[in-house]
Amino acid sequence: MARRPRLLPTVGTARNLLAAGLEGIVDRAPTGSPALPLVLVACSGGPDSLALAAVAAHAAHTGRCRVGAVVVDHGLQPGSADVAARAAETVRGLGLDPVEVRTVSVDRTGMGPEAAARTARYSALDDAAAVHGAAAVLLGHTLDDQAEQVMLGLARGSGTRSLAGMPGRRGLYLRPFLELRRIDTEAICAFYGLEPWHDPTNEDRAFARSRVRQEVLPFLEDQLGPGIAQALARTARILGQDADLLEQLSSEAYAGLRTEGDDGAVLLPEDGLRALPAALRQRVLALAALELGAFQPSSERLRAAESLLDRRGSAGPVQLGGKVSVHRQVRGRAVLRGDASYGNLVLSSNGSNNGPGVKQSRRPTQE
Structure with missing residues (x-):
């Protein structure tokens, strides 16, 4: 009998992070129970979302919830339909169900290409969650994504909410991997034998986020020492708490004045x-x-x-x-x-x- 591979510590950490994120959203129930809530993974086929899909599949196998996936095809790159189809096939192989591909039309009127694609993507995810009655939608953003988000906010001269980066939870959306590095999700994919797609736009210096990823953060690490990404993510966490309080107080003040x-x-x-x-x-x-x-x-x-x-x-x-x-x-x-x-x-x-x-x-x- 072949020996099961030893559990990678990073996989165990990822499973714990997902379990913590799902607390209060899904309740443990017997495997196969029709009452199990459904969680959807937003999957692009990249390392982060494929790793999240694999970890979420484990939650389904242990009877915590049902897990499906939504693959959004933005149609912005040649061969995007094939990439979306492969991603869907991969997550079906992990046991996710339902799995659907949603093709969207990106309207760039009044906004940049990244913002327009993001708007179209979340609209598709909102619709899919409503159709399937999902209890949550999982997003694969990592600590590195958070650091990049904070750096972009600093460059724009943004306020507290923007510098707070991406919340771990907002409405239906959960980001359980905000404490993991991008290298961790690649390791998780390797552990499960998954071959992720690598988005070429991540290497395109025409996009500000790509320049931050490829040039700015490595330069800061070189000049100031390691730990810059973690420091920026920690800043986001602190400012997120401040922003939540300020928003609560301002809402109360507005209600009293309006x-x-x-x-x-x-x-x-x-x-x-x-x-x-x-x-x-x-x-x-x-x-x-x-x-x-x-x-x-x-x-x-x-x-x-x-x-x-x-x-x-x-x-x-x-x-x-x-x-x-x-x-x-x-x-x-x-x-x-x-x-x-x-x-x-x-x-x-x-x-x-x-x-x-x-x-x-x-x-x-x-x-």
Whole structure:
């Protein structure tokens, strides 16, 4: 009888990480029980997602859950359909079921190619999870991906949430391998005898992420010593906790300040905004803009909106993006039915007649 290969320590670590990630999402049940929840692996055929599929297959074999997979074909490279088909065949061989390939159309309007592909991919994964009633969708991002994400955020001058990188869990999505290195997933694939596909775009210096991976992080390791990737991932973990708290506090502040004006406008009292710390004040303004359908406003746009509170110069409007603007309510102009009111910042989407610059029968008094 052939001896079973000794369990690779990295495989054991990966299994434990997945089990910890699934806590509270799936409950242990007898093997084959129809009540077992379904977990889907988002699989590209690369080392990270194939390693995750193999580890998830073990969870299925031990009766923790059912495991299927979704392979998204973006159609952006020659032969992508063949790559997707091979990935699907590989995970079926691991025992995953159901397995489906979803071909998407990537719309690059208003965003770069990476962002457009990501948007299309998550839309396909959302749909697949809904169709199959999945309890979770597993993503194969590693510590190296997290480090790259933080470095890109630093280069853009991003805020706390962006520098917090990718969360281990958000909604249906789980990233159980954020403590593993990319070399670990390659070792897991070798242990299971899997031959992963290597995405050529990962070597293409035309993409900022590839330059960070191939040039920036190795340079920092050379100049500052080993451990840069781990340090960046640790930074993301710390900032993630800070961002969660700030978002909770800003949501509470927004709920306490927000008043709905006529024509769907959102009113925020100036005195209440001034009383908030700047970190919360900017987040409250962003929440109002998002509620009205804006994209996440830039820090420059939020500071411009804050400047209206100084009551010097123009009363606005300040454009916050996504056809949402904010202006300072001028004396004598009502934004609620009834008597004229005063002392609010008014956020409205285009088409509202609340703005001070819109022609009307009664021209507001400027200060």
